[in-house]
Amino acid sequence: MATRPPAERRAHWSIRARLVVLYVGSVSLLILGSMIGLLYSLTDEIEDDDREFLYDQAALIRVLIEDSHDYALRAIELMQLDPDRNPKPFFYVRVMDREGHVLAATPEMDKVLPIDVFPIASRPHLEIIRWRDHARRSFLIGALRTTDKQRILQIGLDESSDEMFANVLKRNVIAVLAVGLLASAALAALVARSALRPLTALTAATSTVTARQLRATIDTAGWPVELVRLATAFEQMLARLEESFERLSQFSANLSHELRTPINNLRGEAEVALAKSRTAEDYRAVLESSLEEYGRVSRLIDNLLFLARAESDEIKIRRDELDARRECEAVVDFYEALAAEHQIETQLEGQGRILSDSVLFRRMLSNLMDNALRHTPPGGKVTFSIVPLADGSLEVAVADTGTGIPAENLSRIYDRFFRVEQTPPVRARNDGFGLGLSIVKSIMSLHQGTISVESEPGRGTRVRLIFPAHRVVR
Numbered sequence: 395m396a397t398r399p400p401a402e403r404r405a406h407w408s409i410r411a412r413l414v415v416l417y418v419g420s421v422s423l424l425i426l427g428s429m430i431g432l433l434y435s436l437t438d439e440i441e442d443d444d445r446e447f448l449y450d451q452a453a454l455i456r457v458l459i460e461d462s463h464d465y466a467l468r469a470i471e472l473m474q475l476d477p478d479r480n481p482k483p484f485f486y487v488r489v490m491d492r493e494g495h496v497l498a499a500t501p502e503m504d505k506v507l508p509i510d511v512f513p514i515a516s517r518p519h520l521e522i523i524r525w526r527d528h529a530r531r532s533f534l535i536g537a538l539r540t541t542d543k544q545r546i547l548q549i550g551l552d553e554s555s556d557e558m559f560a561n562v563l564k565r566n567v568i569a570v571l572a573v574g575l576l577a578s579a580a581l582a583a584l585v586a587r588s589a590l591r592p593l594t595a596l597t598a599a600t601s602t603v604t605a606r607q608l609r610a611t612i613d614t615a616g617w618p619v620e621l622v623r624l625a626t627a628f629e630q631m632l633a634r635l636e637e638s639f640e641r642l643s644q645f646s647a648n649l650s651h652e653l654r655t656p657i658n659n660l661r662g663e664a665e666v667a668l669a670k671s672r673t674a675e676d677y678r679a680v681l682e683s684s685l686e687e688y689g690r691v692s693r694l695i696d697n698l699l700f701l702a703r704a705e706s707d708e709i710k711i712r713r714d715e716l717d718a719r720r721e722c723e724a725v726v727d728f729y730e731a732l733a734a735e736h737q738i739e740t741q742l743e744g745q746g747r748i749l750s751d752s753v754l755f756r757r758m759l760s761n762l763m764d765n766a767l768r769h770t771p772p773g774g775k776v777t778f779s780i781v782p783l784a785d786g787s788l789e790v791a792v793a794d795t796g797t798g799i800p801a802e803n804l805s806r807i808y809d810r811f812f813r814v815e816q817t818p819p820v821r822a823r824n825d826g827f828g829l830g831l832s833i834v835k836s837i838m839s840l841h842q843g844t845i846s847v848e849s850e851p852g853r854g855t856r857v858r859l860i861f862p863a864h865r866v867v868r
Contacts, residue, residue: 410586417582429567452520484552515539608636656687711751725759737772744780747867761830762792770796786863793856799849
């Protein structure tokens with residue numbers, strides 16, 4: 395049995411859920427960290443205070459014992475009889491002689507703090523440890539020996555009330571944390587819902603886009619700047635898609651038209667040839683005429699394949715060092731007979747060397763020369779010029795004194811199958827496909843160069859090919 399890939403089985407969290415979890419987690423860590431820090435700080439402060447209290451009381455009692463033994467014992471007895479004299483209600487004191495006999499002690503101290511749980515008193519400085527009884531009550535206890543080593547002082551403090559306070563504080567921290575979690579979750583859900591409302595609107599607008607309807611109106615009033623940029627980019631993308639669809643439709647219609655003409659011609663000639671028996675010469679004439687149409691279809695398909703390969707980056711150009719003037723001369727020489735036939739003068743100016751693919755470079759020049767001759771009347775002139783520019787780039791230009799291109803058509807001259815209508819036509823026969831400048835632009839893109847066209851109706855057209863500095867040989 396086929397199983398779904400892990401990516402399909404995995405549950406996907408919404409952005410809202412992720413924002414809520416991240417927000418609640420952050421707030422929880424912040425509250426928990428603050429509370430734990432406060433709790434430990436408070437408990438440490440209480441313990442330090444208790445230890446300081448024991449040190450102070452031990453020092454005071456030790457001095458009293460050493461200065462006036464009877465007075466010290468009397469003070470301990472008064473503290474036992476009068477609770478108001480006891481600085482803390484759970485404070486315990488025991489004084490013993492060097493043999494360990496109890497001289498004075500807090501009542502019931504033997505039951506609470508037996509003698510043997512205290513550390514051994516060997517110095518006149520109090521040594522404090524923590525001890526727990528069988529009921530898990532916590533005590534701070536300590537012992538010292540007087541300077542004359544005749545008396546032992548044991549002192550203790552019950553910290554049960556402090557631990558109870560700490561436990562209450564822990565429960566309060568947990569309660570505050572729970573309330574904080576609930577409040578932050580509710581607040582995060584509201585904030586996330588409000589923040590993601592533009593995405594909901596954008597999703598709704600996206601769902602309305604179809605192949606027939608590529609426009610979507612999005613109201614971005616009150617949106618964050620980032621989402622406004624996203625919506626703007628989305629609308630621009632739709633506009634580009636719509637333009638591409640329109641061009642594709644126009645391209646399909648033009649392609650159908652361009653293929654229909656030669657195919658109909660071939661079919662008509664074949665039908666006429668087969669209508670009745672003919673001589674070998676007649677059939678030969680039909681085949682020669684058909685061959686010309688086959689050539690036209692072949693050139694069309696070749697041009698379309700070249701454009702498709704150029705757009706998909708399948709064409710790898712060579713970096714041959716070329717003499718631009720020599721390449722231009724070769725193209726001019728090739729078209730010299732056609733130019734002379736139509737009484738068009740050709741001229742070549744300038745020098746320059748570039749790194750280019752020789753085949754593609756000549757194809758560009760041939761397309762431009764063919765266009766120039768096609769739209770230049772008798773007595774006109776076609777000029778090739780090669781000019782190094784100040785930024786290190788090289789300009790190769792082809793200028794003619796032909797009919798020119800109307801301003802309203804300049805933006806479409808790179809569209810496939812687009813041809814400027816001429817009335818009357820300069821040439822009686824125009825077998826161009828309207829792909830020449832599209833091919834030139836694609837080749838210049840492969841060279842990381844640019845193409846620009848300057849034209850004035852009735853005065854001529856100038857096409858400039860700019861090769862970047864890194865492709866110019868100095």
